[in-house]
Amino acid sequence: MPAPKKTTRRSLLVTSAVLSSLALAAPAAVAAPKPSGSPSASASPSASPSATPPASMSTVGGARLGKPGTQVNLASGVPVLPKDLSARSWIVADAESGDVLAAHNAHWRLAPASTLKMLFADTLLPKFPRDTQHKVVPSDLAGIGPGSSMVGIKEDETYSVHDLWLGVFLQSGNDAVHVLSAMNKGVENTVKEMNEHAEELQALDTHVVSPDGYDAEGQVSSAYDLTLIARSGMQKKDFREYASTVTAKFPGQTKKDKKGKKVRKPFEIRNTNRLLAGDVDVDVYQGIAGVKNGNTTNAGATFTGVAERGGKVLLVTVMNPSKAEHNEVYKETARLFDWGFKAAGKVQPVGELVPPRGAAQSGDQPGANPSGEAGGSGDGGSATAGTGSKPVAGAPAADGTSGIGTALGITGGVLVLLAGGAFLVNRRWPLPDLVRRRTRP
Secondary structure (H helix, E strand, O other), rough: OOOOOOOOOEEEEEEOOOOOOOOOOOOOOOOOOOOOOOOOOOOOOOOOOOOOOOOOOOOOHHHHOOOOOOOEEOOOOOOOOOOOOOOEEEEEEEEOOOOOEEEEEOOEEEOHHHHHHHHHHHHHHOOOOOOOOOOOOHHHHHHOOOOOOOOOOOOOOOOEEEHHHHHHHHHOOOOHHHHHHHOOOOOOOOHHHHHHHHHHHOOOOOOOOOOOOOOOOOOOOOOHHHHHHHHHHHOEEHHHHHHEEEEEEOOOEEEEEOOOOOOOOOOOEEEHHHHHEEEOOOOOOOOOEEEEEEEEEEOEEEHHHHHHHEOOOEEEEEEEEEOOOHHHHHHHHHHHHHHHHOOOOOOOEEEOOOOOHHHHHHHOOOOOOOOEOOOOOOOOOOOOOOOOEEEOOOOOOOOOOOOOOOEEEHHHHEEEOOOOOOOOOOOOOOOOOOOOOOOOO
16 A cells, blocks of 8 residues: 655644644664564464564555564664664554654554454444443353453443443453443444444554454454554543543442342452553553553563653554563563653654544544544543542653643643644644643642
8 A cells, every 4th residue: 555645734723832843853764673582472373474574564654664674764863762672563653743753563463462452442432321331141241262351240230331441441351342342233243343443544454353352363453553543542532531540440249248238349440551550560651641451372462552741742552572571561662652752853754643534535633523522432522430430640740740641632732723723634633632630639
């Protein structure tokens, strides 16, 4: 597929602040060393036919993104990429402008694991109001793969759609995915709609077989596609809110107490995104605001993250590091974020994140209302995660201000408008209400 033509940036009117345009350095193409070591996940039809990327791949977003190896333009003042990256594929992109700052095997079609749940959420979130109640029947939980991550849904119990989405985003619950799929006329219909939505987003490396990301023959995506999908999801308030929630209360199983009275006690669930929640060997990343992690036999560890610092918002996707170190996918993601924030405004892009087909054809922001907000979960796009949910804890930002980027979308000052009032979508796909800082309690 030929790379889309780049368009000239136009003067933009911002509601309360002016975005800084990228200062593009003179290109000096550099082919960085390939990752050392072999993939941690064995090659398979659902992962990759070999341990090396194809000689040529898709060129959606630019010709260089279809080349194997590392693509980056180094010039005076541009920091050198981290030397200890072992991932089979990765990408660093500006979430607002769509500029791809650097990439490695960006279009290599690999098993995505639970990062595919981003596409599931982006497809289904607008369909059901969050207060919709659903009583689980045995058929809802049929077909869940052995060893799946679960949030703990029980048959004959009733859950709200809000509960189910917390289970999807925080615990990566395949049981929650299957219940929501059942509400959406079944797994087969959900897979069909996910594939259609991927095509609309121009995520053409992606083929869905199982809606939860569980290993399945022929199920693939790419670092480029997962980044496109995350960018689309971040247009939705509910998506941003769930992706940035650290802990929440989830309904337990109904039991009888000592007096014979039926009680249903909730239990706490915690986000498995280590850059958001932290771990023994991984600190919470300053400015992190989601998005989704995954880990299966074929995929190895995968992760797409989004973070903000100093007015810059970056998306990073890392797929299958070969290093066996604990939490390696998060460590490599953090190093790429660090590089991206230093390089932003200095490095010339090697490609771009393309807009959805509908946006590219019409020139309008897809699904946007007059406030610049894409549709939520059917309740008017409410951004509240609900009682019992705790957003990411406040922490000092890199610029010294209090708070940490949580529900990614850009505040009013970065709602980019044309002078004539229409959204510019050719190369810039604005993310509404992108960063809302929260003071410490």
